[in-house]
Amino acid sequence: MTTEWTWVYDGYDPEQERLREALCTLGNGYFATRGAVSEGGPGTVHYPGTYVAGCYDRVASTVGGRRVWNEDLVNLPNWLPLRYRCLPSDGPAGDWLTPDHPSLRHYRLTLDLHDGVLVRQMLFQDARGRRLGVTHTRFVHMAEPHLGAQRTTLRAHGWSGLVEVESGIDGDVVNAGVDRYRELNGRHLTGHRVGTERDGILWLTCGTADSGVRIGMALRTAVHPSAEGRRRLTRSAAAERYTLPIARGRLVTVVKTVALHTSLDRPADDPLRAAVDLAAGAADFAGLLATHRAAWSRLWSQAELDVPGDAGRILRLHLFHVLQTLSPHTTDLDVGVPARGLHGEAYRGHVFWDELFVLPYLTLHFPEVARALLSYRHRRLPQATAAAAAAGRQGAMFPWQSAGSGREETQEFHLNPRSGHWLPDHSHLQRHVGSAIAYNVWRYGEATGDNGFLHGPGADLLLGIACYWAGAASYDTDLGRYRIRGVVGPDEYHDAYPGAPDAGVDDNTYTNVTAAWVLARARDLFDRLLPARRDELRERFSLDCAALDRWDAVSRGLHVPFHDGVISQFHGYGELAELDWDGYRNRYGDIRRLDRILEAEGDTVNRYKASKQADTLMLGYLFPPAELAGLFERLGHRLDDDLWRHTVGYYAERTSHGSTLSSLVHGWVLTRLQGADAWRYCEEALLSDVADIQGGTTGEGVHLGAMAGTLDLVQRGITGLEAGPGGLTLDPVPLDELARFSFTLCFRGHRGIRVTTRPGRVGISVPAERRSPLRVILPGGRRVTVPAGEQRWFRLPGR
Numbered sequence: 001m002t003t004e005w006t007w008v009y010d011g012y013d014p015e016q017e018r019l020r021e022a023l024c025t026l027g028n029g030y031f032a033t034r035g036a037v038s039e040g041g042p043g044t045v046h047y048p049g050t051y052v053a054g055c056y057d058r059v060a061s062t063v064g065g066r067r068v069w070n071e072d073l074v075n076l077p078n079w080l081p082l083r084y085r086c087l088p089s090d091g092p093a094g095d096w097l098t099p100d101h102p103s104l105r106h107y108r109l110t111l112d113l114h115d116g117v118l119v120r121q122m123l124f125q126d127a128r129g130r131r132l133g134v135t136h137t138r139f140v141h142m143a144e145p146h147l148g149a150q151r152t153t154l155r156a157h158g159w160s161g162l163v164e165v166e167s168g169i170d171g172d173v174v175n176a177g178v179d180r181y182r183e184l185n186g187r188h189l190t191g192h193r194v195g196t197e198r199d200g201i202l203w204l205t206c207g208t209a210d211s212g213v214r215i216g217m218a219l220r221t222a223v224h225p226s227a228e229g230r231r232r233l234t235r236s237a238a239a240e241r242y243t244l245p246i247a248r249g250r251l252v253t254v255v256k257t258v259a260l261h262t263s264l265d266r267p268a269d270d271p272l273r274a275a276v277d278l279a280a281g282a283a284d285f286a287g288l289l290a291t292h293r294a295a296w297s298r299l300w301s302q303a304e305l306d307v308p309g310d311a312g313r314i315l316r317l318h319l320f321h322v323l324q325t326l327s328p329h330t331t332d333l334d335v336g337v338p339a340r341g342l343h344g345e346a347y348r349g350h351v352f353w354d355e356l357f358v359l360p361y362l363t364l365h366f367p368e369v370a371r372a373l374l375s376y377r378h379r380r381l382p383q384a385t386a387a388a389a390a391a392g393r394q395g396a397m398f399p400w401q402s403a404g405s406g407r408e409e410t411q412e413f414h415l416n417p418r419s420g421h422w423l424p425d426h427s428h429l430q431r432h433v434g435s436a437i438a439y440n441v442w443r444y445g446e447a448t449g450d451n452g453f454l455h456g457p458g459a460d461l462l463l464g465i466a467c468y469w470a471g472a473a474s475y476d477t478d479l480g481r482y483r484i485r486g487v488v489g490p491d492e493y494h495d496a497y498p499g500a501p502d503a504g505v506d507d508n509t510y511t512n513v514t515a516a517w518v519l520a521r522a523r524d525l526f527d528r529l530l531p532a533r534r535d536e537l538r539e540r541f542s543l544d545c546a547a548l549d550r551w552d553a554v555s556r557g558l559h560v561p562f563h564d565g566v567i568s569q570f571h572g573y574g575e576l577a578e579l580d581w582d583g584y585r586n587r588y589g590d591i592r593r594l595d596r597i598l599e600a601e602g603d604t605v606n607r608y609k610a611s612k613q614a615d616t617l618m619l620g621y622l623f624p625p626a627e628l629a630g631l632f633e634r635l636g637h638r639l640d641d642d643l644w645r646h647t648v649g650y651y652a653e654r655t656s657h658g659s660t661l662s663s664l665v666h667g668w669v670l671t672r673l674q675g676a677d678a679w680r681y682c683e684e685a686l687l688s689d690v691a692d693i694q695g696g697t698t699g700e701g702v703h704l705g706a707m708a709g710t711l712d713l714v715q716r717g718i719t720g721l722e723a724g725p726g727g728l729t730l731d732p733v734p735l736d737e738l739a740r741f742s743f744t745l746c747f748r749g750h751r752g753i754r755v756t757t758r759p760g761r762v763g764i765s766v767p768a769e770r771r772s773p774l775r776v777i778l779p780g781g782r783r784v785t786v787p788a789g790e791q792r793w794f795r796l797p798g799r
Helices: 014-023 271-281 285-302 310-324 326-334 355-363 367-379 381-390 431-448 459-472 509-528 531-543 547-555 580-587 594-600 618-622 625-634 640-651 659-671 678-687 704-717
Strands: 006-010 029-031 048-052 056-063 066-073 080-086 104-112 117-125 131-140 146-155 161-170 189-197 202-210 214-224 230-233 239-245 254-264 413-416 423-424 472-476 481-483 723-725 727-729 741-747 750-758 761-764 774-778 782-786 791-795
Touching: 014 459, 014 704, 029 131, 048 254, 080 131, 080 146, 080 230, 104 509, 117 285, 131 285, 146 285, 146 618, 161 214, 161 254, 161 723, 189 230, 189 239, 189 580, 202 239, 202 531, 214 239, 230 271, 230 413, 239 254, 254 271, 254 285, 310 355, 310 678, 310 704, 355 367, 355 704, 355 782, 367 381, 367 459, 381 459, 413 531, 413 594, 431 509, 431 723, 459 509, 459 531, 509 547, 509 618, 509 625, 594 625, 618 625, 618 659, 640 659, 659 678, 659 704, 678 704, 704 741, 727 761, 761 774, 782 791
Parallel strands: 727 774
Antiparallel strands: 006 104, 029 048, 056 066, 080 161, 104 117, 117 131, 131 146, 146 254, 161 239, 189 202, 202 214, 214 254, 230 239, 413 423, 472 481, 723 727, 741 750, 750 761, 761 791, 774 782
């Protein structure tokens, strides 16, 4: 049974194995290993995978007679292989035992979130009645990011004899974890060499085919009772086999300690030598486990979250996976936010806009990690600038999908598994990714007060993106407005007008409003800078007075379309046909991927008022009501509560929720509006991965943005918390299902500030170490202070 700190699966279910592997992934921010069994290799049931953050490789494939290139997060050599079997006193050896063997009698998988440990317990019984208990205890070390370990204990129940055990590493792996990519080339590793060292160490080295990343992996195996192993080396694998006595009360223990280095590491070193030295000098299993647990304890103290009930247990699991993907070790790496974590190969491990949902949480707990993730974007600013220039634009045009180099990695074609058709992919036209980067830069600066970053790399990013938007907007004399044409919004379904020869739609409201926000904030930041810095940026981005005046004009004059008394998702949306939603639900049941259903019917979703996920409503996720109303006022429109409620209800009826982010955004927006369906969407966001509501997608990698977003729903969505130079602003809204919770946060260098909510009131405690009182702004603009070392409670008006 799942408890407050454990996630438990009783019974073996092959159909659920991929899902469990993803949800039981162990990682430390540097590398992660899926929660796959040690006894089985890749196949229809199991898919072992180990991934190093930022380790990408590009290979070519032929699709529909076309040669295409794709860059993947590389599946690295598998360090898990461990197999065992009973040896009879006479006759041939028994089968190698796996969870899929018919002799399996008991199976339990336990993920300990507090300690970051995965335990798999099994019991086998053969035809002779001999029972063998097996327990695997595994962790990926949170203190030493290049280490992982697994201890396997074999226990004989009521018999004695011999067991044969084989431990090894396997470099003959490919990227094959996503069915719809099966036609693509997934072979990235080449140049394998294997060998042995003293103290029972096996090693393997190889490299990536195109990017030339060198990989070194060393495995130390220790067995009890002690025995000499028989080594078996092939071109791409190494193993050691032992024959060991076993009896009632006489356990067999096998400990595998793996060290993993790559040539991406800093400082640069020979990855193989570094791995061998680390494996040889690593502590024993007990010692490693102790330091690993201590590291996790420190992490939990910085990310304290106390939410009662089932929601709290799921939120803790989400937090666990966020911390495994983006830990303090991330600060030393050149990596972004992988949309599917380090948990699988969906989206090829690429970086999209998911940082928009992840960084708000990290900024208030691990600001140094948030800064490192923004630095990933800054290091790719030259590529974004070159991409804009190639498109005839100024400034920085960031790619929709990014990986190692910073070039556009969005696939040219995607497979519709329902029809089997390879279709052109226009999602690279989601230029709003630039606004997401700019938004995170600004919010990071506001919450941390880190002007060193905001006025330095942050200004480079924000002003570069603003220059792009100013140039991308064209003036329409008939409308008397600026327009941004040929884009794809967050909805993703609408990538062209019906029957149009060119891709993209015009005046996507989310794109235009966020572009206006970027231009306004960029001008604000520019005016704050020291004169020498302003001069530097003027020269870099050609910012004369006319350019800055254009920023102001575009930020006030971008077109926002309306129809039927609501905000239009894009120009012409109101002219699209209505979809027979009930009819499609009756025919297909799950219509989350409505685009695939319609394409398989010979139709296109471009014809209909139907969205994959929240688009216009994303504005209510990013901006508090007063700020959003101010943005619309700047653009010449009045946005009152009635117009916003009508707009929210309109799109809620026309969204298929084909993305896990959609339920999160709808839940957030409806919570702020105190809408009747708020909890339904919030609950769906909480369950999206643990219940795999997208139908098989979680097994390909968790949805990291949705996981972090649910944490932020509690942290900022319900509380209305905003962090800025004036202090912490709080404007809680009641949500009965999450009425009592508390969390700690970091604000402008001060850690351990605690926020506690109760029905009708909110408590703030400030650690004694803080040098000055904390300024808090409550509903209605009431300003209070909380002295260091004290807790104060405040009643909420009208609640």
